[in-house]
Amino acid sequence: MSYENVLTETIGKVAVIRLNRPKALNALNDALMIDLGNALLAFDADENIGCIIVTGSEKAFAAGADITVMARYNYMDVLKGEFITRNWETIRRVRKPVIAAVAGYALGGGCELAMMCDFIIAADNAKFGQPEIKLGIVPGAGGTQRLPRAVSKAKAMDLCLTGRMMDAQEAERAGLVSRVVPADKLMDEALAAAIVITEMSQPVAAMVKDSVNRAYETTLAEGIKYERALFYSCFATEDQTEGMAAFLEKRPPSFKNQ
Numbered sequence: 001m002s003y004e005n006v007l008t009e010t011i012g013k014v015a016v017i018r019l020n021r022p023k024a025l026n027a028l029n030d031a032l033m034i035d036l037g038n039a040l041l042a043f044d045a046d047e048n049i050g051c052i053i054v055t056g057s058e059k060a061f062a063a064g065a066d067i068t069v070m071a072r073y074n075y076m077d078v079l080k081g082e083f084i085t086r087n088w089e090t091i092r093r094v095r096k097p098v099i100a101a102v103a104g105y106a107l108g109g110g111c112e113l114a115m116m117c118d119f120i121i122a123a124d125n126a127k128f129g130q131p132e133i134k135l136g137i138v139p140g141a142g143g144t145q146r147l148p149r150a151v152s153k154a155k156a157m158d159l160c161l162t163g164r165m166m167d168a169q170e171a172e173r174a175g176l177v178s179r180v181v182p183a184d185k186l187m188d189e190a191l192a193a194a195i196v197i198t199e200m201s202q203p204v205a206a207m208v209k210d211s212v213n214r215a216y217e218t219t220l221a222e223g224i225k226y227e228r229a230l231f232y233s234c235f236a237t238e239d240q241t242e243g244m245a246a247f248l249e250k251r252p253p254s255f256k257n258q
């Protein structure tokens with residue numbers, strides 16, 4: 001399947017989705033978000049794929065929602081048109097792990113999109129920010145909600161109120177990104193991480209993702225209960241039997257995703 005605004009490829013069991021509006025620094029418009037959503041759902045449904053990487057260009061992951069489009073909107077346009085809810089949240093329906101490989105700018109909706117992925121690997125030239133306030137708007141796709149959960153209230157307030165950018169090192173110190181790598185190694189590193197994940201039991205990887213995400217949606221007691229139920233359910237899988245047998249037999253496991 002090919003799309004106009006994203007490029008897709010598969011490398012073994014890893015799918016790579018590259019945002020592709022280079023002239024506008026991958027500004028996120030409707031057409032791109034629809035293509036991204038469709039590509040994500042197609043790879044999620046493909047049983048040969050175990051992990052998805054979302055990336056942009058060397059200069060920009062995405063410089064935010066498309067300002068040329070938003071500049072024409074009034075209140076009724078965004079309300080009736082269900083701006084954001086209509087096609088920005090498709091990524092949350094994906095059960096497979098999704099890694100954001102971020103180089104260059106990840107601003108506004110670009111930073112929010114990266115935060116919707118399961119974790120972020122950043123190139124050392126990455127810059128993150130929520131500059132919406134400079135446009136007279138608040139972040140609209142989770143910037144004021146996911147960012148404080150990922151970093152801290154202080155850092156999120158600082159970024160959202162001043163609109164300043166933070167570099168990759170600051171983002172790593174703050175806990176927004178899981179690792180920073182040299183820009184020319186970004187895809188190699190993201191791919192290596194993705195391959196490790198594809199070698200795990202895929203149903204168990206989906207459970208891990210689900211359970212970690214649950215930590216942001218519920219109380220600690222409820223989250224622990226949820227995790228416990230998932231933990232018990234692993235003992236109904238062949239992959240648990242295989243994983244533990246492989247350890248005891250001092251060999252790598254061969255998971256069957258069963």
Ligand code: HXC
Pocket residue numbers: 023024025027028063064065066067068084088105107108109110131132135139140141
């Ligand atoms: C539309 C954009 C864009 C955007 C860049 N471009 N960002 N077009 N929407 N968000 C376009 C520019 O207009 C320009 O087009 C081309 O991309 C290159 O950008 P330059 O500004 O010339 O590049 P540079 O000087 O290197 O500056 C890069 C930049 C700057 C710092 C990233 O472009 C910038 O500040 N962009 C806006 C960032 C932003 O405010 N993002 C938040 C958007 S609001 P031309 O045709 O002139 O070459 C948002 C709300 C989300 O995201 C709400 C949820 C949906």
